[in-house]
Amino acid sequence: MLKTLRNRFEQGYRTTRYPKTPIQLPERYRGLPGVNTSAPMELARRCAEACPQTAIDAQKKQIDLGRCVFCGTCEEISEGRFISFSRNFELATASKEALLTQGSLPALAEHSKKHFKKLFGRSLQLRQVSAAGCNACEADLNVLATPFFDLARFGINFVASPRHADAIVVTGPISRNMKTALLQTYDAVPAPKAVIAVGSCTLSGGPFRGSPEISEGLDQLLPVDLFIPGCPPHPLTNLHAFLNFFK
Amino acid sequence: MLTDFLPIENGKAIALDQVPQLRFEDFQRRTLQLVEHGAKVVQFFAYADQGAIKLLAVLRTRHLLVAACPAPEVFPSLTRHCEPFHLFEREIAEQYGLRPEGHPWLKMVRYHANQRGVADVFGNDYAEDIPGRYKYYQVAGEEIHEVAVGPVHAGVIEPGHFRFNCIGERVLHLEIQLGYQHRGVEPLMISSPTKRWPIIVEGIAGDTAIGHSLCFAQAMEALSGRPADQGAQRIRSVALELERLANHIGDLGALSGDVAFLPPANYCGRMRGDFLNLTLLLCGNRFGKGLVRPGGVRFSLTEEIRKTLLQRLAELKPQVLHTLDLLFATPSVRARFEECGTVSREDADHLGIVGPAGRASGLDYDVRRAFPTEAYAKLDVRRIVVSTGDVFARAKIRANEVRQSIALLENLLAEPSETATIQPMPSTLAPASLAVTLNEAWRGEVSHCVLTDAQGQLLRYKIKDPSFHNWNGLAMALRNTGISDFPLNNKSFNLSYCGFDL
Numbered sequence: 001m002l003k004t005l006r007n008r009f010e011q012g013y014r015t016t017r018y019p020k021t022p023i024q025l026p027e028r029y030r031g032l033p034g035v036n037t038s039a040p041m042e043l044a045r046r047c048a049e050a051c052p053q054t055a056i057d058a059q060k061k062q063i064d065l066g067r068c069v070f071c072g073t074c075e076e077i078s079e080g081r082f083i084s085f086s087r088n089f090e091l092a093t094a095s096k097e098a099l100l101t102q103g104s105l106p107a108l109a110e111h112s113k114k115h116f117k118k119l120f121g122r123s124l125q126l127r128q129v130s131a132a133g134c135n136a137c138e139a140d141l142n143v144l145a146t147p148f149f150d151l152a153r154f155g156i157n158f159v160a161s162p163r164h165a166d167a168i169v170v171t172g173p174i175s176r177n178m179k180t181a182l183l184q185t186y187d188a189v190p191a192p193k194a195v196i197a198v199g200s201c202t203l204s205g206g207p208f209r210g211s212p213e214i215s216e217g218l219d220q221l222l223p224v225d226l227f228i229p230g231c232p233p234h235p236l237t238n239l240h241a242f243l244n245f246f247k
Numbered sequence: 248m249l250t251d252f253l254p255i256e257n258g259k260a261i262a263l264d265q266v267p268q269l270r271f272e273d274f275q276r277r278t279l280q281l282v283e284h285g286a287k288v289v290q291f292f293a294y295a296d297q298g299a300i301k302l303l304a305v306l307r308t309r310h311l312l313v314a315a316c317p318a319p320e321v322f323p324s325l326t327r328h329c330e331p332f333h334l335f336e337r338e339i340a341e342q343y344g345l346r347p348e349g350h351p352w353l354k355m356v357r358y359h360a361n362q363r364g365v366a367d368v369f370g371n372d373y374a375e376d377i378p379g380r381y382k383y384y385q386v387a388g389e390e391i392h393e394v395a396v397g398p399v400h401a402g403v404i405e406p407g408h409f410r411f412n413c414i415g416e417r418v419l420h421l422e423i424q425l426g427y428q429h430r431g432v433e434p435l436m437i438s439s440p441t442k443r444w445p446i447i448v449e450g451i452a453g454d455t456a457i458g459h460s461l462c463f464a465q466a467m468e469a470l471s472g473r474p475a476d477q478g479a480q481r482i483r484s485v486a487l488e489l490e491r492l493a494n495h496i497g498d499l500g501a502l503s504g505d506v507a508f509l510p511p512a513n514y515c516g517r518m519r520g521d522f523l524n525l526t527l528l529l530c531g532n533r534f535g536k537g538l539v540r541p542g543g544v545r546f547s548l549t550e551e552i553r554k555t556l557l558q559r560l561a562e563l564k565p566q567v568l569h570t571l572d573l574l575f576a577t578p579s580v581r582a583r584f585e586e587c588g589t590v591s592r593e594d595a596d597h598l599g600i601v602g603p604a605g606r607a608s609g610l611d612y613d614v615r616r617a618f619p620t621e622a623y624a625k626l627d628v629r630r631i632v633v634s635t636g637d638v639f640a641r642a643k644i645r646a647n648e649v650r651q652s653i654a655l656l657e658n659l660l661a662e663p664s665e666t667a668t669i670q671p672m673p674s675t676l677a678p679a680s681l682a683v684t685l686n687e688a689w690r691g692e693v694s695h696c697v698l699t700d701a702q703g704q705l706l707r708y709k710i711k712d713p714s715f716h717n718w719n720g721l722a723m724a725l726r727n728t729g730i731s732d733f734p735l736n737n738k739s740f741n742l743s744y745c746g747f748d749l
Contacts, residue, residue, distance in 0.1 A: 003576060007573050026531070030531050146517050175427065180377055208432070
């Protein structure tokens with residue numbers, strides 16, 4: 001008993017005040033990329049060629065956050081003169097087109113569907129489906145339930161049954177072997193319902209693009225409402241997306 | 248005529264024509280001999296070389312041993328004589344359509360068509376996209392009932408199907424059918440340009456991104472003759488220990504949660520995040536993605552970061568140790584952990600269990616000690632082995648490894664580690680060569696085996712996650728265990744679905 005109490009005092013109160021108080025992530029964290037549209041074409045081409053995810057369009061000088069895994073290769077090559085990653089973790093969008101960016105994203109809260117806020121603003125129950133995810137996206141969604149983030153204080157919970165859910169949160173590049181189970185889970189969620197795609201794999205196939213065993217984007221299978229980029233998205237990216245889109 | 252295996256070194260390339268090419272009969276006889284005398288199977292797979300299909304085995308004794316042979320379309324199964332070949336032979340059958348005749352349980356592994364386009368060994372129709380559509384092993388009897396779980400589980404975890412045959416609450420047999428996560432990683436490596444390789448490898452199993460990246464990078468370094476410098480090796484060892492800490496602490500918390508003792512569950516959940524944040528501090532990604540590349544690391548250890556890491560470690564250390572103390576000193580926790588899901592040393596040995604799960608059943612094997620890579624040859628990695636083989640043993644091993652990893656980190660971070668900027672990968676690798684790499688990731692032995700063709704292009708990229716050995720250990724742990732103890736046992740192993748499914 002004494003041991004339990006001593007541990008409790010040592011641990012203290014750990015829950016973040018975010019979103020009331022902003023959080024600064026470490027310097028090396030790679031968030032929303034900025035694009036210098038006046039960078040020389042030759043430099044843009046070199047970055048586009050080196051990008052492992054072919055996420056960069058040198059002609060249009062834009063980057064596809066759906067494909068990007070935030071490895072920072074382009075920033076390294078251009079020494080920040082074409083693309084430089086900021087520490088801004090607010091990355092989610094309400095449309096796939098908005099993921100093609102030159103460095104700014106539409107304010108998520110304003111692009112949310114109004115009836116979603118009304119229906120789910122006070123209570124949002126999520127059913128997570130991992131469809132060939134590498135367990136990084138899953139882990140950083142799971143961590144939202146720990147004391148630091150404490151997702152439940154916003155009325156948002158992960159639930160066991162799709163019947164109890166308002167939305168499905170999908171991770172992974174949707175393998176051929178997981179497709180049926182995913183679609184059945186979606187069907188089991190009562191309408192009205194939302195679909196949230198988390199991570200580069202779910203948005204575009206991510207690192208596994210081109211493999212015949214996977215799909216290249218959840219939007220080819222289901223109507224996606226919320227797109228959350230990253231490999232994996234930082235837990236705060238997910239939290240920001242949930243709060244702004246639904247609250 | 249060659250009749251024996253060749254000793255090789257972890258992370259050193261050799262020419263393919265140095266690999267002993269045995270007659271199939273000699274290969275089989277010698278492989279069985281070695282394994283029956285205690286050698287363990289590290290890799291056993293098929294590959295196509297200039298139209299001919301071959302088998303290649305990497306075994307470990309005190310050395311790593313390699314040999315190859317032509318692969319007959321139908322060959323007498325090695326599993327008949329020796330259990331550790333069980334899954335490897337099923338994988339060979341699935342990937343290349345070869346039939347191990349007399350295999351005791353020839354069923355699919357990941358549910359996909361074979362690479363050669365020949366008739367399917369299992370008679371599956373892959374237009375049906377459900378690996379679970381399969382006649383499971385059944386136990387007959389009046390009081391027998393079955394429980395089917397998955398692929399979609401109740402929590403935020405990866406998919407897989409579990410089929411329990413129970414009598415009352417007691418599990419007689421658990422069959423685990425995976426494959427839902429199959430992404431075709433091995434063929435994708437062959438068909439993808441060089442620049443994509445590190446990104447694909449980091450996605451094999453995100454919770455083991457460093458473990459797999461090290462195997463990949465070391466293989467590329469061996470095949471391009473550009474080793475990482477000592478500073479980079481230290482930084483990579485730091486990352487591997489941080490990965491081990493985050494996962495072990497997270498799992499110990501989850502184990503506590505599974506026996507309804509919530510304080511450590513919450514503390515460990517938070518502290519796991521703190522260790523992930525240390526990796527974030529080092530390389531900008533909580534799972535270490537983007538850090539390890541062939542030739543070194545992409546992020547240096549600045550003095551500022553080194554000191555911050557040490558300081559944060561010093562803050563976390565007492566909190567972690569006190570929480571572990573609380574967990575193991577609580578009688579209700581011990582009552583649930585002890586004598587639950589026991590895997591005997593003999594069974595663990597037969598199944599070829601690796602990593603903490605193996606060490607919990609008395610198998611003294613740790614790649615960091617047996618075949619050290621990176622900075623481990625210079626570190627004092629002590630032997631941590633328990634022999635009871637139950638949930639308590641698996642938890643205890645993890646807790647001891649947490650203490651050990653903290654000490655290793657203090658050592659690694661004690662002095663500055665300077666490293667040069669890495670050079671870009673050459674576009675071709677050493678032609679007609681083989682490199683085998685092993686690393687001790689948090690679940691155990693990860694191994695990659697890379698073969699190149701005469702032009703220096705990838706001929707075969709074989710990946711083995713420790714989970715490939717250990718899933719059968721979980722099934723064994725469940726025998727005669729109450730079904731309500733499944734979550735507890737599952738968490739004590741916490742195996743990778745995607746690392747297995749590839």
